[in-house]
Amino acid sequence: MTTCGEFLVKQLEAWGVDTVFGIPGVHTVELYRGLPHSGIRHITPRHEQGAGFMADGYARVSGKPGVCFIITGPGITNILTAMGQAYADSIPMLVISSVNERARLGLGKGYLHELPNQRAMTAGVTAFSHTLMSVEELPGVLARAFAVFEGERPRPVHIELPLDIITADASHMRLAARPRVERPAPNRTLIRDAAALLKNAQRPLLLLGGGCVAAQAEARALAASLDAPTALTINAKGLLPPNHPLLLGSNQSLLPVRQLALEADVVLAIGTELGETDYDVVFDGNFKLGGALIRVDIDAQQLQRNFAPHLAIQGDARLAMRMLLAELNPCEPRADSPGARRTAAVQAQLAEDFAGWGHYRQLFDTVLEVLPEARFVGDSTQTVYSGNHLVELDGARRWFNASTGYGTLGYGLPAAIGAKLAEPGRPVISLMGDGGLQFTLPELASAVEAGVGIIVLLWNNSGYGEIKRYMQRRDIEPLGVDIYTPDLLAIARGFGCAAERARDHAHLAELLRTAPSDRPLIIEVLEQAPFHP
Numbered sequence: 001m002t003t004c005g006e007f008l009v010k011q012l013e014a015w016g017v018d019t020v021f022g023i024p025g026v027h028t029v030e031l032y033r034g035l036p037h038s039g040i041r042h043i044t045p046r047h048e049q050g051a052g053f054m055a056d057g058y059a060r061v062s063g064k065p066g067v068c069f070i071i072t073g074p075g076i077t078n079i080l081t082a083m084g085q086a087y088a089d090s091i092p093m094l095v096i097s098s099v100n101e102r103a104r105l106g107l108g109k110g111y112l113h114e115l116p117n118q119r120a121m122t123a124g125v126t127a128f129s130h131t132l133m134s135v136e137e138l139p140g141v142l143a144r145a146f147a148v149f150e151g152e153r154p155r156p157v158h159i160e161l162p163l164d165i166i167t168a169d170a171s172h173m174r175l176a177a178r179p180r181v182e183r184p185a186p187n188r189t190l191i192r193d194a195a196a197l198l199k200n201a202q203r204p205l206l207l208l209g210g211g212c213v214a215a216q217a218e219a220r221a222l223a224a225s226l227d228a229p230t231a232l233t234i235n236a237k238g239l240l241p242p243n244h245p246l247l248l249g250s251n252q253s254l255l256p257v258r259q260l261a262l263e264a265d266v267v268l269a270i271g272t273e274l275g276e277t278d279y280d281v282v283f284d285g286n287f288k289l290g291g292a293l294i295r296v297d298i299d300a301q302q303l304q305r306n307f308a309p310h311l312a313i314q315g316d317a318r319l320a321m322r323m324l325l326a327e328l329n330p331c332e333p334r335a336d337s338p339g340a341r342r343t344a345a346v347q348a349q350l351a352e353d354f355a356g357w358g359h360y361r362q363l364f365d366t367v368l369e370v371l372p373e374a375r376f377v378g379d380s381t382q383t384v385y386s387g388n389h390l391v392e393l394d395g396a397r398r399w400f401n402a403s404t405g406y407g408t409l410g411y412g413l414p415a416a417i418g419a420k421l422a423e424p425g426r427p428v429i430s431l432m433g434d435g436g437l438q439f440t441l442p443e444l445a446s447a448v449e450a451g452v453g454i455i456v457l458l459w460n461n462s463g464y465g466e467i468k469r470y471m472q473r474r475d476i477e478p479l480g481v482d483i484y485t486p487d488l489l490a491i492a493r494g495f496g497c498a499a500e501r502a503r504d505h506a507h508l509a510e511l512l513r514t515a516p517s518d519r520p521l522i523i524e525v526l527e528q529a530p531f532h533p
């Protein structure tokens with residue numbers, strides 16, 4: 001007999017799932033029966049939050065949904081934070097869990113792992129959450145999940161299998177064909193209207209968000225054809241390469257870019273929420289758009305949030321860019337074009353704003369000199385905040401972190417593990433603070449076990465530095481921020497990792513050059529000279 005749990009594994013494998021993240025429990029063992037002899041690799045984290053963050057990093061890099069196998073109750077409540085981050089950043093994630101038997105749901109009798117209503121817990125951080133009521137439903141529900149991942153704004157999906165379903169006989173089930181899901185193309189008339197507005201623009205501005213990551217070539221062609229200075233959200237970083245004559249970076253919260261946004265006569269915003277953590281990280285409400293706003297988004301509701309559009313175009317970002325490009329004259333970027341000159345003027349002003357950040361620049365230069373192809377997966381710490389402004393890389397999804405959107409600590413280590421599993425050939429730097437690292441520190445053990453050679457660049461200031469400064473700026477006596485900081489290097493060694501403190505930049509470069517390939521290396525950088533004034 002084939003159980004429903006076994007059938008599910010076969011169906012996932014048939015649809016291209018090659019990795020699942022999970023911690024088994026008595027409720028989910030039936031999912032594991034079919035795994036050892038399948039083509040799916042199982043990665044075991046040390047906490048379900050780690051599973052979710054790994055799946056998130058894996059999804060961003062692979063472009064495929066990150067899949068987790070999670071137990072009823074505590075497994076689900078543990079993974080909710082990671083689902084929240086994935087929800088906020090529109091990341092495809094499939095959380096498969098168990099739940100108590102159908103006849104026992106909602107009874108509150110104290111069954112093992114029982115929650116009053118597990119599905120309601122995940123409803124707020126998913127596109128949908130579904131309780132499987134029969135084996136026969138399974139292919140259709142999975143197809144709906146893939147429709148979310150591939151056909152609309154990606155978001156986590158939760159499917160829970162009651163214990164009497166997960167063990168039920170599925171011998172009669174045949175593998176379903178993979179659903180073909182196309183993202184919707186925008187309306188051609190609206191695209192023509194947008195092109196007409198853009199052709200007449202004197203001072204266009206392009207704002208690109210994470211919805212554009214699959215459209216790198218189109219984004220570059222569009223920026224050039226419009227001769228538009230281009231600002232990227234953190235999730236869109238890399239769509240334009242460093243030193244591109246039209247690249248404004250991710251500095252929408254800084255005055256020079258804000259001035260340019262105010263003066264722009266036509267603004268084209270694609271696949272971006274226009275949300276505060278990318279456009280107003282100083283929280284003063286002063287990011288304003290002066291001209292006509294054209295918005296393109298796959299999510300109709302998103303078109304109406306934050307900034308009311310002059311023209312709202314629902315549809316896939318890449319298709320929209322292609323259709324727009326067909327209406328415009330192709331053009332190569334030129335350093336002396338009007339758009340490039342406006343960009344250069346902003347860059348010159350930004351250089352003044354960044355004058356005090358030479359030490360961060362030197363840190364990133366050192367890393368990129370040794371590992372020019374590196375991917376940076378970050379948490380919420382000084383290196384991440386500064387790098388969000390300073391670092392530009394060639395290629396989407398080479399710089400992402402949890403400092404924007406949901407903004408949860410503990411993301412950067414497990415997400416880096418997931419990213420490395422998705423593309424083992426590319427060096428991965430996990431940018432962590434001492435506080436954030438302690439949220440998901442045991443995932444170092446998972447990384448050692450999985451043979452994952454990531455490099456953790458640990459910025460150590462023995463506390464919640466950012467929050468301490470925030471308290472001080474607001475005249476609040478710092479409390480709860482100068483935390484006891486253990487010997488994180490000794491702990492990392494205890495987990496089986498390599499771990500060293502960098503003495504200076506030359507030593508840092510040497511450590512990066514000799515990093516082991518089969519286990520993590522933790523490089524501690526103290527927030528003091530020579531790394532910090």
Ligand SMILES: Cc1ncc(C[n+]2csc(CCOP(=O)(O)OP(=O)(O)O)c2C)c(N)n1
Pocket residue numbers: 379380381382383407408409432433434435436437459461463464465466467
């Ligand atoms: C889950 C969670 N809890 C609390 C916070 C609030 N918070 C944001 S940054 C920060 C400090 C993090 O300290 P550390 O990782 O050492 O970075 P540092 O600011 O010292 O560079 C805190 C506590 C958060 N973002 N997420």
Ligand SMILES: [Mg+2]
Pocket residue numbers: 433434435459460461462463464465
């Ligand atoms: Mg700190």
